[in-house]
Amino acid sequence: MTTHLPLDDIRVIDLTIARAGPTCVRQLADWGADVIRVEPPPDPADPGLTGSRHGCDFQHLHRNKRSLSLNLKAPGGREVLMRLVDTADVLIENMRAPVKDRLGFDFATVHERNPRLVYGSISGFGQDGPYAGRGGVDQIAQGMGGLMSVTGLPGGGPVRAGIPVADLASGLYLAVGVLVALHDRDRTGVGRWVQTSLLESMIAMMDFQAARWTIDRQIPPQEGNHHPTSVPMGCFASADGYVNIGAAGGRLLDSLCQVIGLPGLPADPRFDSAAKRSANRAELNALIAERLRARTTAEWVEALNQAGVPCGPVYRMDEVFADPQVEHLGMTEPVEHPALGRLDILRNAVRMTDGPATVRTPSPEIGADTDAVLTDLGFAREEIDQLRAQGVI
16 A cells, blocks of 8 residues: 555645535545635524534544634734635635625635635636626536436426436546646746636537537437437346346347347348338337336346346435445445434545545544644634634634
8 A cells, every 4th residue: 555645745624515616626625635625603593504524524524634623803803714725725615606706805815915825716607798797506507518408208387307407427528627727827927717607518418419419510319218229228127126238239239139028020121220220219119118128127237147148227325335346346435423323425436546545534524623723723722712703713
């Protein structure tokens, strides 16, 4: 094992809220960055956008960080932040575009103070333009980015995806951008302003569905649980549940049809080309579906995998973590929380040789590291006490 963490020479100021920004910061924290989460002093009446601090969502989002309690609106609060800026490599924020200007830590101000710092921003709709001042949340971006128009059963109306796709995508995209900017800073000595938005990230995540419009001028419809363009590929009912199958043509289709007892199907003139299978999708899927109802999901998964046909069950979350391959992958890592005891936290999805654990410490209690951080910045004990008496920390 290596004796260092890949990003342990990077200090990150975390000014994020909700989910998109914390998702970005979490990527950096997981790989060892010294993340200092700057958050206002606690308000018992406001549990925050991700629920209770001791709830599963907050614990999942904010592991591997330190917490500095700081009132940026109080006299002296901004100067404490700027002292922290002097020592930092990265600042991440996801407030509405005008808010950081009002509070005095916009990119221009921070860049003048520390030209090497990489400044990362996530907004709802972009830092400028007609919607720049609007608040953005994941579901709005799912609707405006096109995801809800292609999700759900045909004719059933728009459907929200079951996870916050725009939040997660924008956090991941920004993390990549920040790492790119840090690499460039090593060559130029100058940090950049890295930006994305929920809307931009959601549109980018539409990927080939977006390209169907931008290049081919096709408006993708809803296709339910079947693949939009590859046939047959989708979710079919079995005798006791559902099974996902991917066998769009060639050897895979031949193997599927052999296993389910329809060996002549690939040569049927209705289905003997990709174009015909797409045109006659409903008829083809109906023939396959009729056969799949005869056996259980486990029986089909076993038989189809033996024939080399990609397939799998449709799990509830408890079943996901009971699957032997998921157990083998070890998708959680334990931490000991001082109040909650042992917590099994989802690990980062990326692994590397000789890599460290990506979950090392639980989400901190608010202000748990305030005195240590301020001492590191050069504040004397008397100054810290005075800041606390003034309500700055």
